[in-house]
Amino acid sequence: MSAPAVGEELPVRPVGRVEVAGGSVYLHPGQFAVARGRASMGTILGSCVGVCLHDPVAGVGGLNHFLLPRAPAGDTSPRYGDVAMRRLIAELVRLGAEPARLVATIVGGACFLGAAGGRKADLGSANVAVARAALAEARIRVAAEHVEGPRGRRVSFDPHSGNVRIRTL
Amino acid sequence: MKPRVLVVDDAATARFWLFSQLRERYDVVTANDGLEGVEKAAALRPDLILLDVVMPKMDGLAACRALRAARATATTPIILVTSKSEEWDVEAGYLAGCTDHIAKPVDREELQVKVESWLAVAAEGAA
Numbered sequence: 134m135s136a137p138a139v140g141e142e143l144p145v146r147p148v149g150r151v152e153v154a155g156g157s158v159y160l161h162p163g164q165f166a167v168a169r170g171r172a173s174m175g176t177i178l179g180s181c182v183g184v185c186l187h188d189p190v191a192g193v194g195g196l197n198h199f200l201l202p203r204a205p206a207g208d209t210s211p212r213y214g215d216v217a218m219r220r221l222i223a224e225l226v227r228l229g230a231e232p233a234r235l236v237a238t239i240v241g242g243a244c245f246l247g248a249a250g251g252r253k254a255d256l257g258s259a260n261v262a263v264a265r266a267a268l269a270e271a272r273i274r275v276a277a278e279h280v281e282g283p284r285g286r287r288v289s290f291d292p293h294s295g296n297v298r299i300r301t302l
Numbered sequence: 303m304k305p306r307v308l309v310v311d312d313a314a315t316a317r318f319w320l321f322s323q324l325r326e327r328y329d330v331v332t333a334n335d336g337l338e339g340v341e342k343a344a345a346l347r348p349d350l351i352l353l354d355v356v357m358p359k360m361d362g363l364a365a366c367r368a369l370r371a372a373r374a375t376a377t378t379p380i381i382l383v384t385s386k387s388e389e390w391d392v393e394a395g396y397l398a399g400c401t402d403h404i405a406k407p408v409d410r411e412e413l414q415v416k417v418e419s420w421l422a423v424a425a426e427g428a429a
Contacts, residue, residue: 177392256419285396302396
């Protein structure tokens with residue numbers, strides 16, 4: 134019999150889409166949210182990446198938070214960047230967004246040891262690369278990036294206005 | 303030589319589980335609380351530290367700050383492994399100087415990927 138996992142007695146936090154409740158939502162790793170109208174979507178990112186997507190005409194937007202780059206075959210968890218990006222885009226389209234109008238802000242992917250990103254070994258940079266690739270494949274314009282570097286980030290996003298606020302930690 | 307990983311957790315079950323997950327690939331050493339963790343880190347110079355937060359004697363956040371203040375561990379990857387994963391807990395961890403965060407219950411793949419990735423980054427930085 135295998136040993137119990139660390140914290141096995143604790144509830145597993147659900148992944149996937151979470152609803153905006155009371156005008157705000159905090160996203161844990163593997164979660165994403167979409168909304169129409171004013172709201173506050175927030176998360177804290179270390180090596181994880183979050184992508185804010187906004188359609189200024191439809192007034193809808195969404196944010197995800199993924200922790201690993203690519204899902205193994207058959208795994209559909211949005212903990213992985215490729216799945217998280219597909220799910221976020223699909224949910225926004227369902228809410229009325231046009232992919233051609235979407236603009237993206239990529240946040241996170243830190244590397245805390247003071248080194249520049251972009252190396253194979255760097256989990257944060259690998260996460261950023263997956264976000265860029267998914268956006269390029271969907272022909273979504275990247276308006277801004279606040280990625281890599283040595284610090285964690287707190288991000289908050291208003292899906293109606295598209296305003297993104299980022300604070301380094 | 304295997305990279306050395308220091309596991310700091312006051313719960314014996316957690317220490318054993320993390321040890322059992324990592325021992326094949328890494329030289330795993332353990333400490334029972336934050337204070338012992340800081341002392342063992344200074345003595346054993348681990349390549350990476352897995353640090354619980356809620357512990358006696360010295361909690362994980364205080365231990366993280368102490369490790370960052372010490373020259374030997376100023377840039378050692380420190381991953382908080384904790385059930386305290388609300389947003390203010392996560393922010394406090396990064397402000398204390400942690401490198402990354404893994405929420406309990408621990409996902410095996412996340413543990414392996416993050417340990418491997420941060421050890422590789424640290425090895426490149428030291429090269």
